[in-house]
Amino acid sequence: MRHRVGFNRLDRRSSHRKAMLRNMVISLFRYERIETTKAKALECKRVAEKMITRAKTDSVHNRRTIAKDMNDKEILNKLFTEIAPMFDGRPGGYTRILKLGFRQGDAAEMVILELVEKTTDKKDDKKKAKKSAKKEEAVAK
Amino acid sequence: MAVPKYKTSKARSRTRKSINMKLSAPKLVECSTCGNKVLPHRVCPKCGFYRGKQVLNLEDIG
Ligand SMILES: [Zn+2]
Numbered sequence: 220m221r222h223r224v225g226f227n228r229l230d231r232r233s234s235h236r237k238a239m240l241r242n243m244v245i246s247l248f249r250y251e252r253i254e255t256t257k258a259k260a261l262e263c264k265r266v267a268e269k270m271i272t273r274a275k276t277d278s279v280h281n282r283r284t285i286a287k288d289m290n291d292k293e294i295l296n297k298l299f300t301e302i303a304p305m306f307d308g309r310p311g312g313y314t315r316i317l318k319l320g321f322r323q324g325d326a327a328e329m330v331i332l333e334l335v336e337k338t339t340d341k342k343d344d345k346k347k348a349k350k351s352a353k354k355e356e357a358v359a360k
Numbered sequence: 361m362a363v364p365k366y367k368t369s370k371a372r373s374r375t376r377k378s379i380n381m382k383l384s385a386p387k388l389v390e391c392s393t394c395g396n397k398v399l400p401h402r403v404c405p406k407c408g409f410y411r412g413k414q415v416l417n418l419e420d421i422g
Contacts, residue, residue: 317415318402331403331415 274303
């Protein structure tokens with residue numbers, strides 16, 4: 220039974236909704252941060268998170284499964300080789316939503332949807348550098 | 361069957377409904393970085409900080 224497991228239809232026909240979410244997910248993986256409305260962000264998030272979880276194990280089958288919902292080979296490759304490995308050891312929660320306020324015109328709540336970790340971030344390198352520095356200090360002492 | 365004897369006047373029905381028409385002022389909190397009043401759980405539109413972190417580069421947006 221999948222009672223009461225709903226989703227937001229976003230006021231679109233299924234083909235329109237599917238196309239839009241597909242485009243949004245590709246944008247999210249390409250730019251790693253997108254600005255959109257809260258409702259769209261929540262729907263985009265669930266698609267994106269499922270993709271990242273699947274992409275954690277790189278196999279032909281997983282690649283084909285995701286390729287069904289992603290018509291961009293470049294981004295598909297980026298997802299498997301760059302994005303998914305960043306989230307190794309993180310059990311979900313790969314994206315973050317930051318609320319910005321309300322849009323002029325229709326008062327829709329705007330948000331930033333972003334990946335929690337960025338491929339451009341050299342956080343890990345810094346952390347590793349700090350750790351090694353600390354180790355060196357400890358050794359010196 | 362019991363039936364109302366008099367039509368409910370506009371004033372009477374509007375008075376009854378008015379309790380749900382009240383507007384409330386937005387709850388505002390101070391931005392921990394610049395002190396600007398912002399809606400809670402929102403990025404500060406003045407300095408682009410959220411929970412002590414720069415999340416928006418306002419110069420980029422212009
Ligand atoms: Zn501020």
